[in-house]
Amino acid sequence: MKTKIKTNTFYKNSLYIIPTPIGNMGDITYRAINILKKVNIIVAEDTRITNNLLKKFDIKKHVLISMNNFNENQKYKKIAKKIKNGLSAALVSSAGTPLINDPGYNLVKHCKEIGIKIISLPGACSLITALITSGLTTNKFCFDGYLPKNKKERYKYLKEIKKEKRTIILYESSHRILSTLKDMAEIFDENRHIVLAIEITKYWEKTYKIKCKEILTLIKKNKIKRKGEIVVLIEGYKKNKKSKIKKEIPKNILTIFDILQKYKTKKESIEIIKNNFNIKRNLLYKNSIKK
Missing domain, CATH: 3.30.950.10 (Tetrapyrrole methylase, C-terminal domain)
Incomplete structure (x- = not known):
């Protein structure tokens, strides 16, 4: 049995986490605009930047509260209390997804602890x-x-x-x-x-x-x-195979191996080194073909 998801449902007494564009205004979603129009409070990292966004999409009915890295500790509990008492709120950063190297962690953590519903919208993330x-x-x-x-x-x-x-x-x-x-x-x-x-x-x-x-x-x-x-x-670190051979075969043994090959076949030289110095045959072979 399929479950129908009500995409247009709006939850009161909730905190919405809303990504905003990271450069191109066209990257905001219809859902984000719709939620921003409905919430009672918009919690913004920088109210000036958010005001420009709201004007761009004709979002007028709102209470804008500043919360940034400098004042979050003083404000997050007060904001959570407003939500608990019946208001809905949206958290936005200046650009991109909130909390990703932006303020908001303390607010989200506290809302979670006191039972406030948190809804995160997908969106822009640099x-x-x-x-x-x-x-x-x-x-x-x-x-x-x-x-x-x-x-x-x-x-x-x-x-x-x-x-x-x-x-x-x-x-x-x-x-x-x-x-x-x-x-x-x-x-x-x-x-x-x-x-x-x-x-x-x-x-x-x-x-x-x-x-x-x-x-x-x-x-x-x-x-x-x-x-x-x-x-x-x-780019993730990758081991250098050539340097691995040098580490596992001491320099003096490589010198002996090179001298041996002047008088013996490669196969014979490998066997002599293997038996006398306990060096793996495949490492000696790899070293010889890299020259």
């Missing part, structure tokens, strides 16, 4: 938009928000994630991106891919997919556009 167009692995990824502002802390963090196998997604500001890229060029393997998604969904959006060894050249040529919020994606 990290997902950047990921699916990056050409990097999409089935396993991790998001770590903004990089540390302090240069030493940022450098330390990048070293810590050097061997992360999943695609890494980060946010970075336009005035720090060149410094961050220089650190990446120094820390990561030269063939590791970096993707920069700049001003996503806007008319002048730009995406770069480059190898670490190409970063400094692009910076010197002033080819990297620096504007707005930048999504940085880092």
